[in-house]
Each structure stands twice: as structure tokens, then as C-alpha cells.
Amino acid sequence: MSHTAHIPSHRKPRQRASKTALRAGVAGGFLSTIAVAGAAGPAQAEPVTQTIEMPTIASGFSAAAAASAEATQQLALDMEKQADQDAAAEKAAKTAKKAHAEAVRKDEAKKKAEAAAKAKAEEEAKERAERASRSTERTTLSASTGTSGSSSSDSSASAPSSSSNVSGSAASIVAFAKAQVGDAYVSGGTGPNAWDCSGLVQAAYRTAGIDLPRVSQAQSTYGTQVSLDNLQPGDILYWGGAGSAYHVAIYVGGGQFVGAQNSSTGTVQRSMDYDRPTGAVRVL
Known part of the structure; x- marks a missing residue:
């Protein structure tokens, strides 16, 4: 056995003939297609006359803006409505407070009037009693002075200063x-x-x-x-x-x-x- 027999060979393995023929066919077909396209391309070209409409972005923006404006307007209306409700509630509270204060004032005035009326009634009753007493005194006085008026000239020239000792007229x-x-x-x-x-x-x-x-x-x-x-x-x-x-x-x-x-x-x-x-x- 040779001493180099165990060293592998560095030569490339031989490709199979079928694979080589396939690759050559594919390459040839591709080049043939390019050649045909190159020859027929310029002669068959026609100008493009059809217009393709692309969707506009502006229309989308307009719809979004309209929706935003509507939402803003609705929000403003809601806020205005809420403000009106708050103002109405505040006004109602003030009216109720004023009505309560007026009711309290009227109640106090009524109580004062009743107290004044009671005091006046008591005072009038007392005055009537005093008047009745004075009427009795006047009647007694008239009876006791009926005969003394004619003798007033006979009274002393120097009457005493005490009313209890006064006589005559x-x-x-x-x-x-x-x-x-x-x-x-x-x-x-x-x-x-x-x-x-x-x-x-x-x-x-x-x-x-x-x-x-x-x-x-x-x-x-x-x-x-x-x-x-x-x-x-x-x-x-x-x-x-x-x-x-x-x-x-x-x-x-x-x-x-x-x-x-x-x-x-x-x-x-x-x-x-x-x-x-x-x-x-x-x-x-």
C-alpha cells in the first residue's frame, strides 16, 4: 500500500452530466427570452392614456373636522344647559331662603302683635276699672258738694295748704x-x-x-x-x-x-x- 493512500484528494468531484445540461438549458432559455423581449419591446410600446383616480386625503380630513366641530358644538350646548340648570338651582335656593326668612319675620311680628294686643287689652281693662272707680268718686263728690258751692264766700281767706283740709269750692x-x-x-x-x-x-x-x-x-x-x-x-x-x-x-x-x-x-x-x-x- 502506498504511503499517500490515506490522504484525501483535493480535486473537485465531477458534476453529473444531467445537472450540467439542466443548468445550461435554463441559462439559455433566460437569455433567449431577454433577446426576444428586447427585439419586440420598442416596436410594441403604446402611450398610456388612461387616468387613474387616487382617493384624496382632503375629503377624509373634511369629514373628521366636521365631526369634531359637531362634537364641540354639542359639548358647548351641554355646558350651557348645565350652567342654566346651576343658575336656576341657585336662584331657587335664594328664593327659598328669602321665603323662609320672610316667614320667620312674619311669625315674629305676629307674636309681637299678639303680645301687644294682650298688653293693650289688660291695660284697657285696668283703665276701665279705674274709670269706674273715678266715676264712683265723682258721684260721691257731686252729692257732697251740692250744698257747699253756695257757701264758698264764707270760707276762710287763708285756707290751709294741705288738700286734706280744703273745704268749699x-x-x-x-x-x-x-x-x-x-x-x-x-x-x-x-x-x-x-x-x-x-x-x-x-x-x-x-x-x-x-x-x-x-x-x-x-x-x-x-x-x-x-x-x-x-x-x-x-x-x-x-x-x-x-x-x-x-x-x-x-x-x-x-x-x-x-x-x-x-x-x-x-x-x-x-x-x-x-x-x-x-x-x-x-x-x-
């Missing part, structure tokens, strides 16, 4: 004046349950058979002017000047007077220190 005047305490003050009032200042003085003097002028200016000069330090029960007190007085009352003794003061206080009995008069006249 002065006693009648003082008693009548005191019986009206609590009556209302009404401008132009002449009784029997409402007076102004001069109306009360005139009515008191009428119980003694003396007819005084109606107004305070004339009453302040009717009689003899006397000092405030030398007063007697029944004297007429006045405020303002003699002949131009704006208020009058009756001195009832003990440094006090009775007068129809004003609409707030009515007819009262007060100390002269409460409202110091300007002067006084004595009629009796």
Missing part, C-alpha cells in the same frame, strides 16, 4: 282734678276721660260753678296773680308768661299739682319740683 276743684289722674291726654280734649291741660282746669272749676276761659293763655290772667311761695289748693299754675302761657295745672296742696301733661304721661299728679311753674293765679 277749692275742695270740689281739687277732688275733681285728683279723680282724673290716669286719664289720657288728647289735644283739645274736654273729658270725660280725655283732656288737654286747659280743658281739665276748666272742667274742675265748673264743679264749683265757675266758668273759666277755654285756653291756657286766658286762664293764666283770669284772677289775681299770686306768688309761688303763697299758694293755696285750687290755684291755677301756669308755665310761660301770663297771657302767653303754654300749659296750666291745678295746685292741690302739699307742693303738688294735677295736670294733663302730654300724650305720653296723660293726666298725672306730680311734685312742683318735677316741673317748676312760672306763675299762679287765684280765682276763688
Whole structure:
């Protein structure tokens, strides 16, 4: 055996004749096709006259934009509707709150009116009782002074200052004046349950058979002017000047007077220190 027998040969293996013939046929056919196409191609070419329409992108964009605008408009309408609903709800809440406050106010006013009516009824009942009491006093006074009026000239020239010791016409005047305490003050009032200042003085003097002028200016000069330090029960007190007085009352003794003061206080009995008069006249 040769010493190189185990070394493989470096020569390429021989291709089979069939594969070689196949490859040569394929290559030949391909070249033949190219040659035929090259020869027939230029002679058979014709110009292209058909127009192919391609879909436009713009139409798609227009549809999308329209849909977006519609959606935006709908959103705006929804937001406007919601805003209207919110405004209506807020208005309704304010109206309800106002109605509640008005109801509370009316309820409080009703309660106050009822309380005022009750207080007024009680006051009127009390006043009626006082008037009944005064009417009784007046009846008693009229009966007791019926025979004393004619003897007024016989009374002492220096009557005591205490109303409890007053007699004759002065006693009648003082008693009548005191019986009206609590009556209302009404401008132009002449009784029997409402007076102004001069109306009360005139009515008191009428119980003694003396007819005084109606107004305070004339009453302040009717009689003899006397000092405030030398007063007697029944004297007429006045405020303002003699002949131009704006208020009058009756001195009832003990440094006090009775007068129809004003609409707030009515007819009262007060100390002269409460409202110091300007002067006084004595009629009796």
C-alpha cells in the first residue's frame, strides 16, 4: 500500500452530466427570452392614456373636522344647559331662603302683635276699672258738694295748704282734678276721660260753678296773680308768661299739682319740683 493512500484528494468531484445540461438549458432559455423581449419591446410600446383616480386625503380630513366641530358644538350646548340648570338651582335656593326668612319675620311680628294686643287689652281693662272707680268718686263728690258751692264766700281767706283740709269750692276743684289722674291726654280734649291741660282746669272749676276761659293763655290772667311761695289748693299754675302761657295745672296742696301733661304721661299728679311753674293765679 502506498504511503499517500490515506490522504484525501483535493480535486473537485465531477458534476453529473444531467445537472450540467439542466443548468445550461435554463441559462439559455433566460437569455433567449431577454433577446426576444428586447427585439419586440420598442416596436410594441403604446402611450398610456388612461387616468387613474387616487382617493384624496382632503375629503377624509373634511369629514373628521366636521365631526369634531359637531362634537364641540354639542359639548358647548351641554355646558350651557348645565350652567342654566346651576343658575336656576341657585336662584331657587335664594328664593327659598328669602321665603323662609320672610316667614320667620312674619311669625315674629305676629307674636309681637299678639303680645301687644294682650298688653293693650289688660291695660284697657285696668283703665276701665279705674274709670269706674273715678266715676264712683265723682258721684260721691257731686252729692257732697251740692250744698257747699253756695257757701264758698264764707270760707276762710287763708285756707290751709294741705288738700286734706280744703273745704268749699277749692275742695270740689281739687277732688275733681285728683279723680282724673290716669286719664289720657288728647289735644283739645274736654273729658270725660280725655283732656288737654286747659280743658281739665276748666272742667274742675265748673264743679264749683265757675266758668273759666277755654285756653291756657286766658286762664293764666283770669284772677289775681299770686306768688309761688303763697299758694293755696285750687290755684291755677301756669308755665310761660301770663297771657302767653303754654300749659296750666291745678295746685292741690302739699307742693303738688294735677295736670294733663302730654300724650305720653296723660293726666298725672306730680311734685312742683318735677316741673317748676312760672306763675299762679287765684280765682276763688
